[in-house]
Amino acid sequence: MGYRVVVAGATGNVGREMLNILAEREFPADEIAVVASSRSQGLMVDYGDTGKQFKVQNIEHFDWNGWDMALFAIGSEATAVYAPIAAKAGCTVIDNSSLYRMDPDVPLIVPEVNPEAIDGFRAKNIIANPNCSTAQMVVVLKPLHDVARIKRVVVATYQSVSGAGKQGMDELFEQSRNIFVGDPAEPHKFTKQIAFNVIPHIDSFLDDGSTKEEWKMVVETKKILDPKIKLVATCVRVPVFVGHSEAINIEFEDEMSAEQAQGILREAPGVMLIDKREDGGYITPIECVGEFATFVSRVREDSTVENGLTLWCVSDNLRKGAALNAVQIAELLGRRHLKKAA
Known part of the structure; x- marks a missing residue:
């Protein structure tokens, strides 16, 4: 016996990707319902x-009774209305x-990092999916943290x-x-031209000069991985359609060589190490599209601190950064708590 699953926001980028991943991973669903705002009512979406x-x-008229779980991709405002219902x-x-994070x-939850935290879901019957840039980063940090304890992280993101x-x-x-073609390229969604440009600004600015996206990476990493980790982020929007990249500098309490880190990451769940020190021996965003893994390249030691490493990681933000992680949470919820499927 499988689950009855709702996908909310099924006509958006993430909602469609949720449906794709549920199908790809053969999620044990006996029944699936797709809901969205009244504007999308009656549209057909592929599984x-x-x-x-x-x-x-x-979604305004949907009856939630009898459904086991719902994957929400409808934004904070609508979530505030419908998630409690x-x-x-x-x-x-x-x-x-970001509403409940x-x-x-x-x-x-990031299932490869803190699966045991899901046990607290019954307090509100809600589980939060982290920010896309946080999700891929903590998958990489977790196995290294387990071995040498991370003190400090400096990360610059290159977000699609x-x-x-x-x-x-x-x-x-x-x-x-x-x-x-020589026509004007006026910005509407972004604050400045994004084509052939980069914009060091994602989400709103806070009083200390950081942006909310940068703040999310700090507080979410502490909640998911370890509150003692110090982290500073600079989040940048780049002219890439899909795939977030991150340059991550890590300072450890204990010694960690590049070779040791490569060995750890080679075996880490959810991580794919592609790290050849030659032309093209690394992963770029265009190569990660449609993949489940978070890819790591350019692992090297940082001689400016006592126990430091620098690395490059890339992931499909619509997948691990959003839809895939949500489906993995659903799988974890089923295995650990609901246990309806054979």
């Missing part, structure tokens, strides 16, 4: 490459928005426009096309 399609239902009806919500009664949704992808496409 991966299975040939199956589902008709989008209006679903949770109260007994449907466990796995939420991709720092709620002490809501577990923030798909992190800003369909509007972000459309703006990069339209601006690039306009520039080639």
Whole structure:
């Protein structure tokens, strides 16, 4: 016997990817419902490459009773309305928005990193999915932290426009096309031109000069991995359609050589080490699209601190950064608590 699963926000980038991944991983679902706002009601969405399609239902009128779990990709404002309704009806919500991430009664989960934290989900019947840039980073940090204890992390992100949704992808496409034909490339979604440019600004600015995206990486890493880790981030939007990249500098309490780190990462769950010290012996964003893994390259020692490493990691932000992690949480929830499927 399988699960009854709802995908909320099924017409957006992440919602569609959730459906793709549920199908690819053959998630044990007896029934799937797809819901979205009234604007999308009646549209048909594909269930991966299975040939199956589902008709989008209006989330405003959906009856959550009898459903086991719901994967939410509808943004914080709508989540604030519908997640408590679903949770109260007994449907466990796995939420991709930022709304509940720092709620002490809501577990923030990356299954390869802190699976045991899911045991606290019953407090609100809601589980939070971390920020896309945090998710791929902590998958890499966790196995290294277990061996040598991380003291401090300095990370610079190179985040694709798909992190800003369909509007972000459309703006990069339209601006690039306009520039080639000599038309204006005015920004609408982003604060400045994104085509052939980089923008050191994601989300709103805070009083200390950091952005909310940078703050998320700090507080989410502490909640997921270890509150003692010191972290500073600079988050940058780059003209890439899909795939977030990160340059990560790590300072450890204990000694950690590059060779030792490579050996650890080679065996780490969710990580793929591609690290040849030659032309092309590393992974770039375009090569990670459609993949489940977080790829690591350019592992090397940092001689400016006593126990330091620097590395490069890349992941499909619509997958590990959002949809894949949500489905992995659903799988973990099923194995650890619901246990309905054979």
